[in-house]
Amino acid sequence: MRLPCPLCGDRDRREFYYQGHAVMLERPLRDAGANAWDDYLHNRDNPAGETRDLWHHEAGCGAWIVVTRNTVTHEVLGAILAENAKKTGAQA
């Protein structure tokens, strides 16, 4: 499996560390309340189909990226820097 690092190009999956769903980019405010924080930390959808998740190019450039992929077909549909996803709300 290869992931398209926006900085390095297609790289082997073993260079990356997997984090989880890209919802982690949407960190609640400090006083958002227990439910919002519980949701942010613990609750995740498990979609059959397209999903966006976070990977760290740990053995590469060190970039955190948002990868869009399909959990059914295993197709990797694209990736953008987490930094850009956060700044612009862009989707991979």
Add this chain to the structure above:
Amino acid sequence: MRIAGRGFNRSARAVTFTFDGQSYTGRAGDTLAAALLANDVRHVARSFKYHRPRGVLTAGSEEPNALVTVGVGPKQDPNIRATTLEIYDGLAARSQNAWPSLKHDAMAINDLLSPFLSAGFYYKTFMWPKSFWEKLYEPVIRHAAGLGALSGETNQDTYEKAFAHCDVLIIGAGPAGIMAALTAARAGADVILADEGTAFGGRLLCETYDVNGRAGEEWAAQQLARLSDMENVRIMTRTTVTGAYDQGTFAALETVGSRNPHAPKECFWRIVAKRSILCAGALERPIAFPNNDRPGIMLASAVRSYLNRFGVAPGEAVTIFANNDDAHRTALDLIDAGVTVACVIDSRTDAVALGDYRLVAGGQVIATKGRHGLTSITVRDANGTHDIQTDCLAMSGGWNPTVHLTCHMNARPTWSDDILSFVPTDGSIPNMLVAGAARGVFSTLGCLADGIAVAQDTIRELGLTAPQIDTPTAEDSAYRIEPLWQVDGKGRKWLDFQNDVHVKDIALAVQENFRSVEHMKRYTTQGMATDQGKNSNVVALAVLADATGRGIPETGTTTFRPPYVPVAIAAMGAGSQGHGFAPERHTTSHKATLDRGAPMMEAGLWYRPSYFPKPHETTWLEACNREVAMVRNHVGICDVSTLGKIDIAGPDAAAFLDFVYCNTFSTLKENRVRYGLMLREDGHVMDDGTTARLGANHYVMTTTTAAAGQVMKHLDWVSQALRPDLDVRVASVTEQWAQFAVAGPKARDLLNSVLDRPIDDENWPFMSCGSVDIAGVQGRLFRISFSGEHAYEIAVPSRYGASLFRLLTAQAEAMDGGPYGMEALNVLRIEKGFITHGEIHGRVTASDIGFGRMVSQKKDCIGNAMSQRPGLLDPEREQLVGLKPVEITGKLTAGAHLFVDGADAVSENDQGYVTSVCYSPTLGHDLAQAFLKDGPNRHGDHILLVDHLRDVQTLCEVCHPVFFDPTGGLARG
């Protein structure tokens, strides 16, 4: 029996090898199976379960019977298929699963006991008593049933792994694969052509077909030469593509050096292809007739392979039994080679002889004889039954396309009534097309044309221009077959030869209501051996369909998983044995440390010294106690380079640190150091360490050795994904700096003996930092202490680390000091009440370790919100305490649990647990760090330490965790 003048290796040199200790001669290029058959060795194995005598069934990697062991001791390699193993001088192969010998196998009694050993027998038989399973039943079964064994010694063979990328991977180099490769290569695509054989040509090597007017094998060699000359083609012989995975990734196993002791034995490839073409051909299947497993009974295609490719006749009087035209081709080839064809039995009533041989049309083989090898068969036709003397029976129940790889990503093949077998379902593997016999195109001309056509489609998909290629001339006979799966008659009709499954086992599965194909497979173990039922699955399905009154398409099929052929774990993990298992990180003092005889311990990937033994010391504890006293009284040197060092720079560096640490760093003055506590977002402690402010916008953070990678990843995460608004850059500099602790009352004196400008207490107070020069080299000095002593850490660029360590230790020794290792470091920090990841183990909060007030509520930080959850602030939580034994000799152990004295030592009464212990030479007794419910309010109480594993019980006094110098005067002084 060898036929003079026949076989492609007819003029090859003689090769001597042994089988079961007996010496034989073969020809270079022979497989072991071919060479054994040439020497009239027919009985080569005992079967898995019933220990029945077995011979060679096939001539390829699908072989279920002829498995042998090669090599001895660490090089012992079991379950090698004799049908693919090339012989070499000195090869010593042995039969398996037989004792005392292949001919006289004591376990052959199992065959007589077979009525008691039917499918599912161990589910029913070995039910009770439960304890007997592990001690009696399993060892007995494992001894009785089995294939070859490993020696149990560490493998000494070398393996390799490699990676390749291409536009088009072509799997199989028969007529379809060769034409596909020529077509793709002509279009300019980057092509890899892989085949498991030693030569290219597929069935052309085993048949007597012509292509373009030349003998098939000559034509194949000619095309291979053309392909080899093309720069955009890579040829991989002896390479089996074993699996198809996501994104066009394929696994492949290359046999490299079984004949060359200096080459790796096998190479495991990962090949990434934009497009792939499967040209894996087809495999012949047997017919299930009574006792169809005697040595001498083999597939008709195998008989032609041995005859045409190796010049070996597997018998002197050959009979042939088939439901298709292959029977007749086999007869014609044998007659042409001068081998007697005793009879051809064709189950089709309208069969016509194509040459001068005896034909029984509409006949079936209903019995066979011969204990260690076939001697005769009984044939039944419309006129009754009669016996025929024969030592080799060639059978063919038809051909199954090699669909395996197309099933590796969950697709199932489709039944074809035309060829009475499964063909690949379109789109089974993304970007893979199938050509030739692998999709049921069986004539040579059909395969050649299909290879071109499919490659043209592939080339167009790649956006290249498909070249026009002329199809060579070749035979184009129709594939004529009538269904014949099993024959009525007395005796077991074998399906899965490797797992000893026969027709009645399937009937039994159905009778016991294991009617679905997946249930039948598991109940009978059909197709679950190392050959994955390559020969037998389709026949078994047909038998199941028959027994359940369904058609084969309704019955469905089991699927195939990778790998296509067995792959040694050692090949997949090539390079990962021994030192290759994990990278080793060495500090700059590594060599000097080893020179001093220090035993090394692993800290993550790092290697650090346990202690530095003196000649008279006999135990680690002696050395450790000495080193502790040395630091407390004089001065010690310890390499602390393994701690993570992260450089943090930028206008927003201070704001960034305030966000990742629970305490505040923006208020830290330049040239000062502060202890920092980092939380996870869930409010638990992630890591701790000191961070120094080197300049207004420049900090260097230290992490624990264990969490360096995790913290770096975390800082990347926060800076890039959570706070891209902050202008800050973080970089790991762990490898760039060698850093040494200099600890003890004489620490400053020692430093002043090596620094270019001396330091004093006024300019270098506790928790200060800054630049220093050592022999002209610019370094960094931090006045910090992990021992409670007056101490520093001095860092220099790594290239000066080895020199500085030698310099520091030499100076220390001149002052009654010296280097100290991890054991002493651990004692020093426990005495002083400092924590490590033994304590911050992922489930503790800042308040659990007594640092609750460090979580600043004046700002947000990672973990701030969740750290204030009521459950994490509960005073009843287990919190950090020190423990000392009430009796001075009392023993403390890490991992022990704490109970109120007198309470039952059961989990309901658990009060806490011990995380770190040491013997303190400074205080003269054991010390521990522990987590105890409401611990800070129980100082002075007694608590019982119970270690159920080591059977230790010690009454302890609960203490403040800082035992040594509680006021901190020494570190400041």
